[in-house]
Amino acid sequence: MSDLETFRRETQAWLEANCPPEMRQPIRSEDDAVWGGRRAVYKDPAQKVWLDRMAEKGWTAPDWPKPYGGGGLSPEEAKILRSEMSRLGCRTPLSSFGLYTLGPALLKYGSEEQKLEHLPKLVRGEVLWCQGYSEPGAGSDLASLATRAEDKGDHFLVNGQKIWTSDAEKADWIFCLVRTDTLSKHNGISFLLIDMETPGVSVKLIRLISGYSPFCETFLDNVKVPKKNLVGELNKGWDVAKYLLSHERESLSGTGLGIGQLSLGEMAKRTVGTEADGRLDDPVLRARVALFEVRAQAFMAMSERFTDELKHERAHPAQPSVIKYFGTELNKQRYELMMDAGGSDALEWESERSLGGAHARAWLRTKANSIEGGTSEVQLNIIAKRILQLPGA
Amino acid sequence: MPLFHTEDQAMLADTVRPFLAEQAPVSHMRALRDADDRTGFSPELWKRFAELGLNGVLIDEADGGLGLGHVEAGIVLEEIGRNLTPSPFLATAVGAVTMLKAGSTAQRDAWLPPILAGEAVGVLAVDETARHRPERIALQAHRVGNGFRLIGEKRFVTYGHVADFLIVAARTAGSCDEELGVTLFLVERNVANLTAEADRLTDASLAARLKFDGVEVLQESIIGEIDCGFRSLTKTLSSLRAGASAEMVGVGSAALEMTVGYLRQRKQFGRLIGSFQALQHRAAHLYAEMEVARACVLKAEQLLDCGDAGAEQAVMVAKAMSGMASALAVQEGIQMHGGIGMTDEYDIGFYMKRQRVLAELFGDADYHANRLATLAGY
Numbered sequence: 001m002s003d004l005e006t007f008r009r010e011t012q013a014w015l016e017a018n019c020p021p022e023m024r025q026p027i028r029s030e031d032d033a034v035w036g037g038r039r040a041v042y043k044d045p046a047q048k049v050w051l052d053r054m055a056e057k058g059w060t061a062p063d064w065p066k067p068y069g070g071g072g073l074s075p076e077e078a079k080i081l082r083s084e085m086s087r088l089g090c091r092t093p094l095s096s097f098g099l100y101t102l103g104p105a106l107l108k109y110g111s112e113e114q115k116l117e118h119l120p121k122l123v124r125g126e127v128l129w130c131q132g133y134s135e136p137g138a139g140s141d142l143a144s145l146a147t148r149a150e151d152k153g154d155h156f157l158v159n160g161q162k163i164w165t166s167d168a169e170k171a172d173w174i175f176c177l178v179r180t181d182t183l184s185k186h187n188g189i190s191f192l193l194i195d196m197e198t199p200g201v202s203v204k205l206i207r208l209i210s211g212y213s214p215f216c217e218t219f220l221d222n223v224k225v226p227k228k229n230l231v232g233e234l235n236k237g238w239d240v241a242k243y244l245l246s247h248e249r250e251s252l253s254g255t256g257l258g259i260g261q262l263s264l265g266e267m268a269k270r271t272v273g274t275e276a277d278g279r280l281d282d283p284v285l286r287a288r289v290a291l292f293e294v295r296a297q298a299f300m301a302m303s304e305r306f307t308d309e310l311k312h313e314r315a316h317p318a319q320p321s322v323i324k325y326f327g328t329e330l331n332k333q334r335y336e337l338m339m340d341a342g343g344s345d346a347l348e349w350e351s352e353r354s355l356g357g358a359h360a361r362a363w364l365r366t367k368a369n370s371i372e373g374g375t376s377e378v379q380l381n382i383i384a385k386r387i388l389q390l391p392g393a
Numbered sequence: 394m395p396l397f398h399t400e401d402q403a404m405l406a407d408t409v410r411p412f413l414a415e416q417a418p419v420s421h422m423r424a425l426r427d428a429d430d431r432t433g434f435s436p437e438l439w440k441r442f443a444e445l446g447l448n449g450v451l452i453d454e455a456d457g458g459l460g461l462g463h464v465e466a467g468i469v470l471e472e473i474g475r476n477l478t479p480s481p482f483l484a485t486a487v488g489a490v491t492m493l494k495a496g497s498t499a500q501r502d503a504w505l506p507p508i509l510a511g512e513a514v515g516v517l518a519v520d521e522t523a524r525h526r527p528e529r530i531a532l533q534a535h536r537v538g539n540g541f542r543l544i545g546e547k548r549f550v551t552y553g554h555v556a557d558f559l560i561v562a563a564r565t566a567g568s569c570d571e572e573l574g575v576t577l578f579l580v581e582r583n584v585a586n587l588t589a590e591a592d593r594l595t596d597a598s599l600a601a602r603l604k605f606d607g608v609e610v611l612q613e614s615i616i617g618e619i620d621c622g623f624r625s626l627t628k629t630l631s632s633l634r635a636g637a638s639a640e641m642v643g644v645g646s647a648a649l650e651m652t653v654g655y656l657r658q659r660k661q662f663g664r665l666i667g668s669f670q671a672l673q674h675r676a677a678h679l680y681a682e683m684e685v686a687r688a689c690v691l692k693a694e695q696l697l698d699c700g701d702a703g704a705e706q707a708v709m710v711a712k713a714m715s716g717m718a719s720a721l722a723v724q725e726g727i728q729m730h731g732g733i734g735m736t737d738e739y740d741i742g743f744y745m746k747r748q749r750v751l752a753e754l755f756g757d758a759d760y761h762a763n764r765l766a767t768l769a770g771y
Contacts, residue, residue: 263769263771265766265769265770265771266770266771268771269770269771274771278770278771279766279767279771280766280771286766286771287759287762287763289766289771290762290763290765290766291713291717291758291762293762293765293766293769294709294710294713294714294717294758294761294762294765295685295714295717297689297707297710297765298685298686298688298689298710298711298714299685299689301396301685301688301689301691301692301707301710302684302685302688302689304396304688304692305396305397305688305691305692306688308395308396308397309395309396309397311395312395312397314397322680322681322684325677325678325681326681326682326684326685377674379677380673380674380677380678381670381673381674381677383677383680383681384673384674384676384677385673387677387680388653388673388676388677388680389653389657390653390656390657390667390668390672390673390676391657391665391667391668392668393664393668393670
């Protein structure tokens with residue numbers, strides 16, 4: 001038996017023995033996902049048990065090196081772990097934004113001290129991170145950001161305002177893009193790690209169309225940040241930012257896969273009803289769902305190919321833009337169809353039966369998918385220039 | 394198995410690409426059309442395929458083939474698509490060969506060697522109506538003595554008029570929409586009471602309408618078991634659909650590349666038109682669609698090659714997605730070429746016509762989406 005086959009069997013047995021039955025149920029609402037952090041709230045004790053067991057093996061970050069708390073798995077082993085988890089229906093133990101984005105950036109650009117301090121806590125879900133990129137005046141044109149970090153000898157003094165900082169009110173730390181040189185646009189940006197408890201950091205919730213407030217405004221007033229919290233070189237933060245964004249794009253696109261969700265067809269049958277032969281009772285809706293499912297399944301292959309290419313370092317550097325563009329547009333279509341299929345049930349906003357309008361709110365939330373992390377139009381610009389090599393204006 | 398080509402597969406692509414680009418570029422197809430050729434392909438080129446071993450890509454090594462899989466066949470077909478090469482490769486080296494795997498030793502001994510030598514063409518005859526409906530087989534096979542008599546019609550049989558043998562899906566029992574009762578017959582083309590009428594299609598290719606007016610065949614011409622041919626038929630259709638999908642990826646990719654090339658050199662308003670964001674976004678969107686199509690076609694081929702239970706479904710996804718993406722590629726191709734794209738002299742129009750035929754072949758996106766929905770229970 002090959003080593004990989006042995007690994008598969010052992011992994012299977014371990015998951016069978018260690019994944020609590022509650023954690024093999026499909027995710028139904030946002031609080032079914034575990035985000036971690038100093039102030040984490042667990043809806044179900046099984047969530048904590050599952051997270052701790054997986055974190056101990058380093059399997060919340062299966063392919064990170066062991067010294068930083070990761071699982072130390074090869075690309076092939078990590079793929080086996082993913083496929084076995086999906087086969088058993090195991091939930092992702094930790095859906096941490098920092099794990100998908102900051103982690104890879106620190107592995108590439110962080111100092112040894114930074115890696116040892118921050119990565120193990122990410123793996124164990126002990127620290128919740130948020131991202132300080134956008135500003136009121138710097139959206140798609142992110143590099144025009146104006147938050148200043150002045151060199152004060154042993155520390156930076158940071159002043160400015162960040163916007164769309166996801167979960168900033170719950171976050172323990174923020175990674176920030178700051179201006180350290182006003183003369184150069186892209187080459188005047190640095191990447192800083194800031195503890196949210198530092199004096200001068202304050203947060204205000206932004207109420208969105210969904211009624212939820214997943215995003216905040218984060219104000220930085222005379223915030224003192226130790227020099228050791230600079231990631232990479234001074235004024236070279238844009239490189240770190242771009243690298244991290246490409247990882248963010250991958251993790252955002254994953255939402256298009258609809259893993260663990262009730263199939264659209266099933267859902268539609270429940271609300272719309274069926275013909276005598278079991279077919280969905282609205283031929284036009286059925287056709288739209290069917291054509292959507294073709295695209296969704298095709299995109300799963302695309303994601304798999306991309307993951308494989310990434311692990312073997314053969315993905316085009318702009319390929320995450322393709323994944324992000326297609327995946328997020330697909331996810332918006334999925335929720336439009338779910339709203340169509342749900343009829344008036346899907347419109348309920350407060351009832352307990354609708355879990356407080358979870359459906360409608362999730363639909364509204366998806367509208368941000370193609371804006372955050374670089375709009376669809378920005379992704380198309382990147383594809384046109386970097387892959388298709390079309391000329392600039 | 395990672396979802397990209399292995400080194401060996403990349404090497405095969407490196408061999409096939411220049412071979413077809415040199416031997417059978419679009420001008421080869423154009424020349425056949427302009428000469429009003431009635432064969433539909435170049436027999437010399439079919440020989441050259443054989444010399445390279447390509448005809449045996451799916452034939453076991455024990456039978457003299459390369460013993461490779463659908464991924465490799467797909468590599469050949471992508472290049473065929475890219476060059477719009479008229480070739481019986483899909484029909485014969487993929488379709489007939491897959492079907493013969495379910496055949497008897499005598500059938501394989503009779504037909505595999507001439508296929509390997511590039512001396513025979515064999516094709517599946519399945520469609521009876523204008524839309525692909527393999528679940529409905531009405532062509533009748535009545536038992537007569539030690540054999541059968543075939544009565545009925547088949548259509549849209551590519552190369553059916555010049556094929557050496559046909560594999561005919563016929564009904565030996567049951568009603569026309571039942572799976573049980575379908576039997577596959579291997580029929581030589583030059584038998585009595587079989588007439589073939591070749592129709593020129595939109596893309597200048599030729600497809601036959603076959604009339605079986607009491608064609609006598611022997612018991613030995615059955616492939617597999619009597620009444621139980623539906624399984625083999627479906628399996629062969631899966632291979633053919635995966636192949637047609639790969640060919641469409643080639644057609645769509647070439648259309649995209651031609652179009653991007655045009656955007657990089659055509660000037661209007663004193664600027665390269667490729668610098669206009671309106672066109673950049675159309676091209677970039679198309680690129681994303683084609684990448685997803687390419688990925689799901691490779692996935693389907695890999696699943697077919699490892700005999701995965703999900704292969705058939707993956708093939709349906711591949712055929713539907715590659716059909717939709719390549720349709721967009723040729724449509725956007727003509728739009729972005731502007732007026733010159735409408736001329737017969739320029740090649741992009743050929744890509745649109747070929748794509749249309751391939752999209753229809755063995756079921757279009759609507760057909761496969763409908764089947765997937767039915768399989769998923771809605």
